[in-house]
Amino acid sequence: MSFGNFSNRTTYGLEPAAARYCWSAWFLFVLIVSVLGDTTILIASTRGGAFKLIKINSVFIQHIAVSDLLICLTYVFPSFVSMLCDGWVFGEVLCYVRVYVGFMVLSVSSLLVFVMSVVKYARLEFPFRTLLWGKSFTHKVCAVVWISTVGCPLSYLVIDRFDIVFDYRIYNCIYNFSAPTWKYVLPVMALFSKFLPNVLIVIANVLILLKAIKMVRVSDRNERVKWEGTLTVIMTALVYTLSFFPFILYHMVEMFMSSSSTDEDDRRAMVQFYRTVCSIVLFNVFSNFFIYSFTMEGFRAYLRARIRRICRRDIESRQHPRGRRPPTTGPDIPPED
Numbered sequence: 340m341s342f343g344n345f346s347n348r349t350t351y352g353l354e355p356a357a358a359r360y361c362w363s364a365w366f367l368f369v370l371i372v373s374v375l376g377d378t379t380i381l382i383a384s385t386r387g388g389a390f391k392l393i394k395i396n397s398v399f400i401q402h403i404a405v406s407d408l409l410i411c412l413t414y415v416f417p418s419f420v421s422m423l424c425d426g427w428v429f430g431e432v433l434c435y436v437r438v439y440v441g442f443m444v445l446s447v448s449s450l451l452v453f454v455m456s457v458v459k460y461a462r463l464e465f466p467f468r469t470l471l472w473g474k475s476f477t478h479k480v481c482a483v484v485w486i487s488t489v490g491c492p493l494s495y496l497v498i499d500r501f502d503i504v505f506d507y508r509i510y511n512c513i514y515n516f517s518a519p520t521w522k523y524v525l526p527v528m529a530l531f532s533k534f535l536p537n538v539l540i541v542i543a544n545v546l547i548l549l550k551a552i553k554m555v556r557v558s559d560r561n562e563r564v565k566w567e568g569t570l571t572v573i574m575t576a577l578v579y580t581l582s583f584f585p586f587i588l589y590h591m592v593e594m595f596m597s598s599s600s601t602d603e604d605d606r607r608a609m610v611q612f613y614r615t616v617c618s619i620v621l622f623n624v625f626s627n628f629f630i631y632s633f634t635m636e637g638f639r640a641y642l643r644a645r646i647r648r649i650c651r652r653d654i655e656s657r658q659h660p661r662g663r664r665p666p667t668t669g670p671d672i673p674p675e676d
Contacts, residue, residue, distance in 0.1 A: 345504055345505075345506040345507060345508060345513070345515075346504045346505045346506070346507065347507065348425075348426070348507050350507075350606075351506070351507035351508050351610055352425070352507045353422065353507075353510075356425075359422045359423070359425065359510075360422075360423070362422055362614070362618070363418075363419050363422035363423050365618060365621075366415050366416075366418050366419035366422065366621075367419055369411070369415050369621045369624060369625050370411055370415045370416055370419060372625040372628070373407055373408070373410075373411050373415070373624045373625040373628075374408065374411060375628075376625055376627065376628025376629075377404040377405075377407045377408050377411075377625075377627070377628065378408070379628065379642075380400060380401075380404045380627065380628060380631065381401060381404050381405070383638055383641050383642075384397050384400055384401050384404075390631075390635060390637055390638060394473055394474040394477065395458060395462065395472055395473070395474070395476075395477045396455070396459070396568045396571065396572065397474075398474055398477035398478055398481065399451060399454075399455040399458070399477065399481070400571075400627075400631070402451055402481040402484075402485075403448065403451050403452070403455075403575070403627065404627065406444055406447045406448045406451060407448065407623075407624045407625070407627065409440070409444040409447075410441070410444050410445065410448065410624050411624065413436075413437050413440050413441035413444055414437075414441050414444075414445075414511060415621065415624065417429060417433075417437055417510075417511050417512070418509055418510050418511045421510035421511060422510045426505070427505045427510075427511075427512065434503060434505070434512040435503060435512075437511065437512045438492075438495070438503050438512050438513060438514050439492040439495060439496075440492070442491050442492060442495075442514065443488045443489065443491055443492050444488075446488040446491055446532050447484060447485055447488050448579075448623070449532070449533065449536050449537070449540075449579070449583070450484045450487070450488065450532075450536055451481065451484055452536075452540060452575060452576055452579045453536040453537075453539055453540050453543075454480060454481075454484055455572060455575070455576075456539075456540050456543035456544050456547065456572060456576050457539070457543050458472070458477070458480070459543075459547055459568070459569065459572045460543050460546050460547050460550070463547060463550045463551065463569070464546075464550060488532075491528065491532065494524065494528070495514055498518050498520050498521065498524070499517070499518045502514060502515045502516070502517055502518060503515065508610050508613050508614050508617075509613075509614060509617050533583075533587075534587070537580060537583060537584075537587070540576050540579070540580055541576075541580060543576075544572070544573050544576045544577065547569060547572065547573060548573060551566060551569045551570075551573075567634060567635055567636070570634045571630065571631065571634040571635060574630045574633070574634060575627060575630055578622065578623055578626045578627075578630060579623045581622075582619055582620050582621075582622040582623040582626075583620060583623070585615070585616040585619050585620075586616045586617070586619075586620055588616070589612055589613055589616045592609075592612070593609065
């Protein structure tokens with residue numbers, strides 16, 4: 340494993356220790372909320388009445404939840420531990436695994452939101468032509484999305500599989516892109532994996548919104564269910580786009596800065612800027628639970644039922660502690676002499 344400039348702790352590390360602990364607290368919050376929220380989403384999506392959506396939307400929601408959990412495993416958790424320990428503690432092998440798997444999962448997340456938006460627009464615009472698009476079809480589409488992102492780690496293996504560094508800006512392992520070939524390959528990859536999907540997500544959801552506004556004017560109860568699914572797709576895409584926009588802005592600013600600049604203030608500002616935008620992107624990881632709670636009545640009802648059940652069990656356990664039998668309702672039996 341090679342070490343580039345970003346692996347210089349003195350230059351890029353978080354100081355003092357209190358700053359690291361504050362940033363690690365943010366990662367811990369994202370980790371807890373995302374694991375609990377996305378696990379709840381996966382469980383609720385298997386219950387018939389929790390998600391009153393067409394099966395296509397439910398399948399996309401499941402795949403997005405899985406990708407968010409994998410992001411927590413490959414990015415959020417390692418960064419949290421590395422910030423606490425002030426360095427990488429998982430060994431060289433897991434550093435490589437984190438890079439090759441983690442970058443693929445990040446691409447999956449954006450492509451799933453993009454494909455979900457396009458499919459939703461197609462359902463609204465061509466309802467009769469898309470009647471046969473069911474659960475099996477959507478799983479196949481999502482499988483193609485997952486498989487398509489394998490090209491990213493494969494390119495790392497082909498060009499320079501050892502170009503891995505520990506980045507003290509985000510306290511995680513990253514691919515360094517230091518080989519001369521990346522000068523030509525990286526812009527193409529960024530265009531098709533990041534820029535175009537985000538632009539098309541915006542376009543698709545503007546079209547969805549315009550179509551949905553026309554539909555809601557003459558909606559009955561069944562149409563309100565369709566509007567519920569449409570609002571879910573729009574808000575999911577909106578949060579993703581807004582959380583990813585600062586990352587694009589960072590790279591635009593970086594393009595206009597001289598790579599040979601030695602200004603200490605500029606360097607510190609860009610490091611903090613990069614660290615901040617990478618943290619803002621994490622809003623997309625845990626926000627879906629709150630989005631679905633806001634947009635889907637069935638999901639809210641499911642959560643209320645689960646909370647009532649937990650509270651009922653807690654009350655019963657307090658009234659009848661373990662080892663003590665509840666009082667009987669039969670006639671009193673006099674004690675033996």
